Amino acid sequence: MPTFSETESLWRWLVALVDLIAIYLLYWGGMVIGMIPMIPGWYVWLGICYIVVFVFYPPMAHLPLAKAAHVATHSLWSSIALYGLYALAILAARVSQPIEHLWYLPVLWLALALVLFGSRMLARGIIRRFRTFGISNRRVLFVGAGHNLRYLYDELAQNPTTGFRVKGYFDESTQNQFTDTLPRLGGLADIEPYLKKQPVDIVFCNLTSRHNKEILELMNYCENHLIRFYSVPNVRNYVHHVMQVEMVGNMPVLSLREEPLNQPMNKIVKRAFDIVFSLLFLCTLFPFIFLFCAIGIKLSSKGPIFFKQKRNGIRGEEFTCYKFRSMHINAEADTLQATKNDPRKFPFGDFIRRTNLDETPQFINVLRGEMSVVGPRPHMLKHTEEYSQLVDKYMVRHWAKPGITGWAQVNGARGETEHLWQMEERIQKDVWYIENYSFMLDMQIIILTIKTILQHDDEHAY
Numbered sequence: 001m002p003t004f005s006e007t008e009s010l011w012r013w014l015v016a017l018v019d020l021i022a023i024y025l026l027y028w029g030g031m032v033i034g035m036i037p038m039i040p041g042w043y044v045w046l047g048i049c050y051i052v053v054f055v056f057y058p059p060m061a062h063l064p065l066a067k068a069a070h071v072a073t074h075s076l077w078s079s080i081a082l083y084g085l086y087a088l089a090i091l092a093a094r095v096s097q098p099i100e101h102l103w104y105l106p107v108l109w110l111a112l113a114l115v116l117f118g119s120r121m122l123a124r125g126i127i128r129r130f131r132t133f134g135i136s137n138r139r140v141l142f143v144g145a146g147h148n149l150r151y152l153y154d155e156l157a158q159n160p161t162t163g164f165r166v167k168g169y170f171d172e173s174t175q176n177q178f179t180d181t182l183p184r185l186g187g188l189a190d191i192e193p194y195l196k197k198q199p200v201d202i203v204f205c206n207l208t209s210r211h212n213k214e215i216l217e218l219m220n221y222c223e224n225h226l227i228r229f230y231s232v233p234n235v236r237n238y239v240h241h242v243m244q245v246e247m248v249g250n251m252p253v254l255s256l257r258e259e260p261l262n263q264p265m266n267k268i269v270k271r272a273f274d275i276v277f278s279l280l281f282l283c284t285l286f287p288f289i290f291l292f293c294a295i296g297i298k299l300s301s302k303g304p305i306f307f308k309q310k311r312n313g314i315r316g317e318e319f320t321c322y323k324f325r326s327m328h329i330n331a332e333a334d335t336l337q338a339t340k341n342d343p344r345k346f347p348f349g350d351f352i353r354r355t356n357l358d359e360t361p362q363f364i365n366v367l368r369g370e371m372s373v374v375g376p377r378p379h380m381l382k383h384t385e386e387y388s389q390l391v392d393k394y395m396v397r398h399w400a401k402p403g404i405t406g407w408a409q410v411n412g413a414r415g416e417t418e419h420l421w422q423m424e425e426r427i428q429k430d431v432w433y434i435e436n437y438s439f440m441l442d443m444q445i446i447i448l449t450i451k452t453i454l455q456h457d458d459e460h461a462y
Contacts, residue, residue, distance in 0.1 A: 011062035015123040016054050022119035023050065023082075026111060049085040053078055061120035062127055064162040065155070071120050073438045079113035128161035139199060142169035142182070143191060143218060144206030148232050150177035152204060167200070188214050192221055206232040260437040261400055269439055270372060277373050278366040289360050293324045296348040303329045306361060310334070311378035314401045319370040321378055322361035326353045335382050337417070356453055362404045374442040375403025376430035377414070391423055397430040400437070407433035407441075410448040 027046060060066050060074050131137060140156065142149050149169070156164040168185040169178055178184070185194055188211070203222055207215050215231075222229035233254070244258040260266050294305045307325040310318050326349030327333065327342070338345070338353070345353070352358045365371040371378065376397040379387070388394045408414065408429035417423045433441070 011123075011127045012058060014127065015059045015061050015120055016050075018119045018123040018126075019054075019059070019116060020047065020050060022115045023112070026115045030108065030111075045089045046086060049082055049089055052085060053081045057081060059120055061124040064131075064164065066124065068121065069438065069440065071124065072117055072440050075117040075120055076113050076440065079109060079116050082116075083109050083112055131163035132160050137163045137165050138201040140164050140166045140202045140204065141185075141191075141195075141200045142166065142178075142204050142206070143171075143188070144208075144232075145169050145171040145173065145178050145184075146206050146234060147177060148234055149204060149206045150181075152232060153178070153182065164202075167198070170194075191218060195221065195225065195227070200227055202228045202230065204230050204232050206234065208234065257396075257431075257435050259399060259434055261434070266437065266439075270437075270442070271369070273439070273442070274366050274369075274372050278363040281360075281363050282367065286360060286363065289357060293352055293357060296352070297325055300346045300348040301325070301328050307333070307358075310381055311402070312381060312384045312398060313370055313378060314398060316384070316395065316398045318381065319365065319378075321371075322364050324352055324358040324361060325349065326358045334380055337383070359404055366404065370401070372401040372403045374405060374407075374445050375401050376406050376433065377409060378402035387423055387427075390420060391427050393431055394423075394427050396434065397427060400434050405445060405449040406430065407445055410445050410452065 023046065024043065027042065057074075057078060059071075059078065061071050142153070153166060156162060157166045166182060168183040170185055170188060170191050172187050174184060188207075203218065205215060205218060219229050221227075244255045246253050246255055261270065290305075297303075297305050304325060307323045307327075308320050309323070311321040313319045326346075327338070327344040328346060330344050332344075349358070362371055363373075366373055384394075406429075408426045411429055413422070413426040413429050417426070
């Protein structure tokens with residue numbers, strides 16, 4: 001996330017101060033109620049550990065464009081690092097005062113994560129209030145007046161708490177995106193005289209390559225006068241989602257989307273969670289579900305307990321997906337989608353489909369690494385073949401492991417797809433998930449899934 005200025009360091013230290021106050025209050029409260037033992041010099045150890053985490057993984061709550069979701073995810077990782085580092089420091093100091101009850105440990109970590117998130121949101125609110133009053137604002141100038149700069153203007157200037165103050169724009173034409181919004185300060189020849197008279201912190205340039213001479217001159221002037229220069233590419237004319245800058249040698253290139261699951265740490269966290277979650281489910285609830293479903297299926301229909309079907313997974317690779325069988329044996333199982341009053345279903349099969357019990361064997365696929373707890377739902381091979389030709393960006397969903405539940409499912413995009421627009425809506429939500437993955441988003445989807453199952457409010461479950 002860009003800062004656009006090095007002057008954010010002061011606000012970063014304000015976040016650290018609020019963090020430390022909140023953490024010390026949490027620790028003190030834990031000692032008062034007996035959840036945390038009294039350790040000699042605890043305040044010194046805790047402060048040192050926080051500073052180490054702060055230096056190597058600084059908070060982002062102070063950044064002008066930081067969203068609450070970014071702060072939450074960052075606070076989660078900071079709490080894990082601080083919790084682990086403090087435990088190592090206590091062990092290294094050979095302090096032998098164990099916590100009386102082991103269940104305190106996850107409770108304390110959760111409390112730390114929540115306190116860090118709360119303190120950073122508080123600091124974020126304080127900083128935004130200061131920016132609203134004009135403290136630490138950045139004076140911004142636009143060069144060019146295309147669609148991209150209009151979008152940038154809406155992001156920077158519509159919210160006064162970000163601290164960006166756009167003075168105006170320079171462009172040869174007066175008929176553009178800013179006609180009724182932002183003052184035109186002149187043509188390209190008027191930029192340098194303006195900069196000599198008016199203080200400016202940041203210049204955003206959106207000129208096309210045919211103005212390469214003017215761009216180079218403006219860039220050099222900004223570099224020589226301590227003005228931040230940013231080039232705004234024109235890709236938003238044809239791409240309308242988040243893109244990522246990558247370097248090939250010294251050449252910057254833009255990839256079509258940022259995929260958080262390409263980051264090694266996110267891969268490790270997601271896989272670790274999948275293993276733990278699926279093991280817990282398979283070793284606790286699943287044996288009872290299996291016994292219940294096995295008896296119901298055998299009494300209702302001749303054939304196997306499990307239904308196995310080839311589906312497309314990550315990178316389009318085929319795998320065998322497991323479900324409890326909910327239909328009579330039929331020749332159309334791998335080609336025809338289930339409908340609301342499908343005659344192939346038997347009554348008990350209809351029940352386990354409505355309660356989503358038929359999907360529970362897929363935790364075996366999760367444990368095997370073929371699926372994830374959360375991700376785009378896997379489709380049968382015939383559907384992939386058909387819809388990949390009909391729906392734009394259909395295959396993008398295969399950049400992630402398929403899931404037992406997903407963002408599309410908890411937002412109503414599940415069940416039968418009678419019309420093409422229904423599949424298009426589902427694919428849009430799947431792609432959004434891939435571009436916006438976070439551990440906290442997965443937790444949100446799981447909670448929403450459980451809520452939907454318990455309330456029986458999903459009319460598309462059939």
